[in-house]
Amino acid sequence: MELREETAPASGKVPPLRRIIVGAETPPIHVARGAGQYQEQPEFYDEAAFADDLDPVWVDERMRTESLSIAYGGKVAVNKVDLEVNSGEVLALIGPSGCGKTTLLRSLNRLVELTPAAKRTGRIMLDDQSVDDFDVTHLRARVGMLFQQPNPFPMSIFDNVAYGLRERGSRRPSKKVLEPVVVDALERAGLWDEVSKNLNHPALALSGGQQQRLCIARSLAVSPEVLLLDEPCSALDPISTAIIEETIVGLRSEVAIVIVTHNLQQAERVADRVAFMYLGDMVEYGPAGQVFGAPQAERTKEYIGGGFG
Ligand SMILES: Nc1ncnc2c1ncn2[C@@H]1O[C@H](COP(=O)(O)OP(=O)(O)O)[C@@H](O)[C@H]1O
Numbered sequence: 001m002e003l004r005e006e007t008a009p010a011s012g013k014v015p016p017l018r019r020i021i022v023g024a025e026t027p028p029i030h031v032a033r034g035a036g037q038y039q040e041q042p043e044f045y046d047e048a049a050f051a052d053d054l055d056p057v058w059v060d061e062r063m064r065t066e067s068l069s070i071a072y073g074g075k076v077a078v079n080k081v082d083l084e085v086n087s088g089e090v091l092a093l094i095g096p097s098g099c100g101k102t103t104l105l106r107s108l109n110r111l112v113e114l115t116p117a118a119k120r121t122g123r124i125m126l127d128d129q130s131v132d133d134f135d136v137t138h139l140r141a142r143v144g145m146l147f148q149q150p151n152p153f154p155m156s157i158f159d160n161v162a163y164g165l166r167e168r169g170s171r172r173p174s175k176k177v178l179e180p181v182v183v184d185a186l187e188r189a190g191l192w193d194e195v196s197k198n199l200n201h202p203a204l205a206l207s208g209g210q211q212q213r214l215c216i217a218r219s220l221a222v223s224p225e226v227l228l229l230d231e232p233c234s235a236l237d238p239i240s241t242a243i244i245e246e247t248i249v250g251l252r253s254e255v256a257i258v259i260v261t262h263n264l265q266q267a268e269r270v271a272d273r274v275a276f277m278y279l280g281d282m283v284e285y286g287p288a289g290q291v292f293g294a295p296q297a298e299r300t301k302e303y304i305g306g307g308f309g
Pocket residue numbers: 072076077095096097098099100101102103104115117
């Protein structure tokens with residue numbers, strides 16, 4: 001299969017569009033979206049990535065927080081955090097326990113507001129629109145989330161992946177319409193080869209690692225732009241962890257990924273960009289190579305060096 005990149009000429013302020021051409025006769029496929037939700041989005045080339053000696057990447061800002069603070073009953077858990085979430089990148093949130101990583105992550109798709117004591121100030125934007133302006137179900141389809149413990153629904157593999165697609169329309173789509181999207185999501189989640197023989201198999205009979213990849217497939221099926229992962233491997237064995245890490249790295253060209261991990265080796269393996277949180281503050285934020293190789297802040301040096309955590 002021939003893979004060829006084509007960059008349309010930029011005119012004025014319009015950013016260049018990148019297409020991947022597969023073979024000579026097949027139509028161009030846009031890399032940033034999943035099946036069924038084809039939609040052209042401009043992408044931006046990140047010059048800073050070059051300057052930082054990273055591999056050249058196509059970066060497209062998806063989410064942004066501006067002076068985001070969250071307090072539980074007056075106790076600050078996240079303190080004035082400015083952050084960008086870009087497609088084409090895996091962003092890892094690292095830091096010791098209790099430093100606000102989960103709170104920050106859960107704020108991005110407004111799960112934090114399910115906690116009555118939580119109070120938020122500052123802004124959270126998705127594609128330049130405040131997350132508060134979205135219908136919350138719609139927001140959570142665009143900004144999907146995975147938790148520490150895999151949480152498949154007690155139904156078949158197929159029905160798990162098709163769940164979000166069936167929920168969102170007023171007319172239930174037929175199995176025939178759903179099938180290609182389900183297969184595509186399972187492939188992208190790295191689970192297809194293991195389950196293709198029987199999609200009617202109950203999801204709860206899968207192994208933990210397979211369940212977590214099924215949850216990734218369930219999120220991918222509704223074409224999210226951002227995927228939030230809160231320590232997705234902490235309940236898994238090393239082999240499943242390695243498969244999930246590989247899946248995460250493979251997905252980053254199509255979905256912006258934010259992963260919370262207290263496993264520094266994992267962050268080094270998967271992250272393009274790293275944010276180090278300490279007691280609610282975002283102490284350091286930069287390319288992974290720099291944060292791990294030459295951290296600027298004393299706190300980061302101590303943490304990376306194993307001083308605390
Ligand atoms: N639902 C909650 N109610 C009250 N306090 C909370 C709640 N969730 C988290 N916190 C507090 O907020 C701080 C940050 O927690 P968390 O975001 O879970 O950190 P991390 O994910 O880095 O371990 C901690 O002090 C924690 O005790």
